Amino acid sequence: MLNIKQEISNFFSALVNLFIFLPYFFSVKHLLKTLFSPWKNLVAKKQGVGFSFEEWVNRLFFNLISRGIGFFARTSLLLFYFFITITYIVILPFIIIFFFIFYLPFKIIIFPFEEKEETKKQKLKEKFLKTHLLEEKNKSLVEAWFEDFYQRHFQKKRWWELNNLFSYPPLARDWTFGYTPNLDQYSLSLCDSSYLNSRLSIVDRQKEIDQIERILSKSNFANVIIVGEEGVGKHTIVDALAKKIYEGKVGPALAYKRILKVNMEKILSEFTDEKKRENFFEELLQEAAEAKNVILLIDNIDRYLFPFEGRVDLTTTIEKFAKTDAIQFIGITEPFFYQKFIYPNEKINRLFEKVDVYEVSIEEAEKIILENFEILETRHRVFFPYETIKNAINKANFYITEIPFPEKAIDLLDLAAVFQRKKLGLLEKQWTVVFPQAIDEVLEEKTHIPTSITPALSEKLLNLEKILSSQIIQQEEAINQLAQALRRSFLLLGKRKKPLASFLFLGPTGVGKTETAKAIAKLFFGSEDYLLRFDMSLYQTKEDIKNLIGSMETGNPGLLTKAIREKPYGVLLLDELEKANRDLINIFLTLLDEGYFTDGFGKRVDGKNLVIIATSNAGADLLYSVKTYKDSFTLIDNLIARGLFSPEFLNRFDGVVVFKPLTNQSILDLAKKMVEKIKQDLYQLYRVKIIIDENFLKKIVEENYNEKFGARNLERILREKIEDKLAKIILAKKPKEEEVIEIDGDI
Structure with a gap:
């Protein structure tokens, strides 16, 4: 049955709210207050020194005209307002009569035939659940999500609500304020509808917005500096404030203000002379001050x-x-730069009030996305089920460390939407559902890290021994130990806070430690380019540590921190770890234990998407001694006894893997493998086929292999000897393409 009481209540609410809205929309209070003010603050000011009657008359005449134009324009708008209001009051009885005699009876008659609100809601709910629920266990959560969405959707339809009416900006908002023609060329207005409509308004920063609004509303020193890491939403907060100003939802102190973002790069590029640049900048600020409604960003x-x-x-x-108080400033910076350049600047520090902006929590990120999902869906013409959004948030939290929430989750959803549409080959107007698997696929494409144990990854893990043994000669024991540890680590994929896996490789030089690290990078990340290699023997003092992790004093970002931030997914190889400074070892303790460390700027460097491999030649002499070396534990105990590594440090690794010295046969096998690569390279260059005599190869190995360097320089020696022989043959015989060349004889 029709709720007549509610219909009548809504009707009279609409009448009253319209009456309240009209003076706001026509800026009546502001127009009356500024009735005799100059038009657009155009005022002729005194020029030069001394008194000039002619100049005084000209100024008087100009100012009277400016005020006259302002008075005429404001009076015209006020008269129009009074006309509209009187008309509204006059026809109000007829509107009421029409409502009770025609509209309400008509509504009562057609009501039984109309689709009920509850029925509409139920249909909408069923449609919503169909496109936003994949697993029954999440039904209650999705239903709550729908209720929240429905309430917001229903509220939007109630146009007579004051909140909806007051979202329309008032007229004549800038008639009292001055022109800024020069400043407009070097700035962007954030309060223009064209700018605001282009922004994706996803923000839940009411606390920070209110704080900034309070500071800007002060009577003096009403300037703000917003401090936060890159990407935490500093600009989004300013956009949200600009929108509040545009919609007239701020206090009197900020009403009719304009936030202008200054294009400093344009100013700097056009004015290279320091004095001219400073003078021009001052002219722009003077213009803003004379306008009396500018907040400069x-x-x-x-x-x-x-x-x-x-x-x-x-x-x-x-x-x-x-x-x-004629002009206000909003500055944006990052914590490091604030501490280094602004905090010590007492002149500025006392004029600006600081507002800190931090990354939102994972729970807040979920709330933001669920409240604004329709913006993203409409943008891509897709539906995001709850499970997809949840997967995006969880995976973004674990795998994407350099971008804050909610941006990183939104980025994943955007990428997944594009991926899904492209995969299905949909036309522009066709809609589709983005499943959670799409998040995993785009993330794996972005990071080269498997986000779950896929069949392909399972096969790699099950066949690790075979795969690595084909590339690493005579290290079966080490490879078996490594494979077992990698399998254990990958079972916790996406769940552990530590790095993907971590190992300490022990053994002499040139026995395959680095090659194993390269093989892991290629196997799990697709390329050896994902190997980040650092020689720790270069970081033996405390000063050296600054070069690695950065320093606030020098502004140096640090080689290690920069490398990890640029490639947060891959293999981090720390060569000759035992030679590093003890304080640096402590930093790596944190990295191995917590999956991150703090750089020289106090910023977190995330390493949980890395496979960390440290190598050490310590104890190599023991490995060559058959009498004293029994097993891996013998070597590890020896290193602990010598104070090279502590048990605490060694226990942080997923595995301590010992690589044994190579036997003569292993060295020869390795040489043959290297020769095959050399032959392939030479074929690409000269298009000739090469056969190398085995005795010749043995002789090279016997005379040039050095136990001290292992296999590290073996390829270089082989390449030199073979290429030297080949060069002489090519110069002497000039072989044709595909001709077979045999290389043998004395070296």
């Missing part, structure tokens, strides 16, 4: 507040205007 403000190499110091100019 300066991105990376730290670059312009400190006299430092590669930076521009505009402290004096910014300080001059930040002191006044």
Whole structure:
């Protein structure tokens, strides 16, 4: 049955709310307050010194005209408002009569034939569940998600609600404020509808927005500096504030303000002379100050507040205007740059109030995405089931460390949507469902890390011994131990906080430790390019550590931190670890235990998507002694006794793998393998087939192999000897393509 009482209540609410909305929409209070103000703040100011009657008359005449135009425009709009209001009041009784005599009876008559709201809701719910629920166990969560969506959707339909009415910006909002023609050429207005409509408004930062609004509403020193790591949403917060200003949802102090983002790069590129640049910047700020409604947004403000190499110091100019109430500033920077360049700058520090912005939690990220899912779905013409969103959030949290929430989860959903549409070959207007597997596929494509134990990965893990043995000569025991540890580690794929796997390779030089690391990089990450190699013998002092992890004093980002951030997925090879400084060993303890370490800037460097391999030649002498070496434990005990490694450190590794010295036969087998590669390379160059006499090969190995260097320089020696012989043959005989050349004889 029709709820007549509710219909009547809605009707009168609409009438009252419209009456409240009209003076807001026509800016009545503001127009009356500024009735005699100059048009667009156009005022002729006194020029020069002394008194000039002619100049005074001209100024008076100009200012009277400006005020006259302003008065005429405002009066016209006020009269139009009064006309609309009076008309509304006059026809109001007729509207009420129409409602009770025609609309309400008509509504009562057709109500039995109309689809009921509950029926509509149920149909919408069924459709929602069909496209957003994959597993029955999540039904209650998806139903709650639907209820939240439905309430927001229903609220939007109630146009007469004040919240919806007040979302329309008022008229004449900028008639009192001045023009900024020059500033407009070097800035972007964040309060323009064209800009706001282009933004994907996914934000849940009410606390920070309110804090910024309070600071900007102060009577003096109302300037903000927003501090947060790259990607945490600093700009999104400013966009949200701009939207509030545009919709008139801010207090009187910020009403009718404009947030202009200054294009500092354009200014710097056009004005290379320091003095001219500073003067021009001051002219722009003066123009903004005269407009009286400008909030200037300066991105990376730290670059312009400190006299430092590669930076521009505009402290004096910014300080001059930040002191006044005619113009306000919003600066954006990162914590490191704030501490280094802004905090020590007392002039600026006392004029700007700091607002810290941190990454949202995984729970907050889920809430943000669930509340804004329709934006993403409409954008890609896809449906994201709850399980897909949950998978994106969880996988982004584990595998993507350099981008904060919610951006990294949204990026994954975007990529998955594009991937799914492309995979199915859909037309533009066709819709589809993005399943959780799409998240895994795009993530694996992005990171080269399997996000689950796929059949292909299972096959690799089950055949690790065979795969590695085909590439690494005579290290069966080491390979077996390594394979077992890798299988154990990969069973916890995507669940452990530690690195993907971690190993300490012990053994003499040139026995296959580095080659094994390369093989793992190629096997699990697709290429040897995913091997990050560092010689730890170069980092033996505390000062050397700064070169590796970065330093605030020098601004050096650090070789290790930079490499990991650029390639957070791969194999990290730490050669000759025992030679590194003890403090550096402690850093690696944290990395092995927690999956991350802190760099010289206090930032977290995530390493949980790395396979970490440390190598050491320590104890190699013991390996050559048949009498004293019995097994791996003998060597490990020896290293602990000598104080080279502590039990605590060794226990952090998933496995301590010992590589034994190569036998004569193994060296020859390895040489044959190397020769095959050399033959392939030479064939590509000269298109000739090469046969190498085995006795010749044995002689090279016997006379040039050095136990001290192992197989490390064996390939170089082989290549030199063979290529030298081949060069002489080619120069002397000039063989044809596909001709067979035999290389033998004395060296």
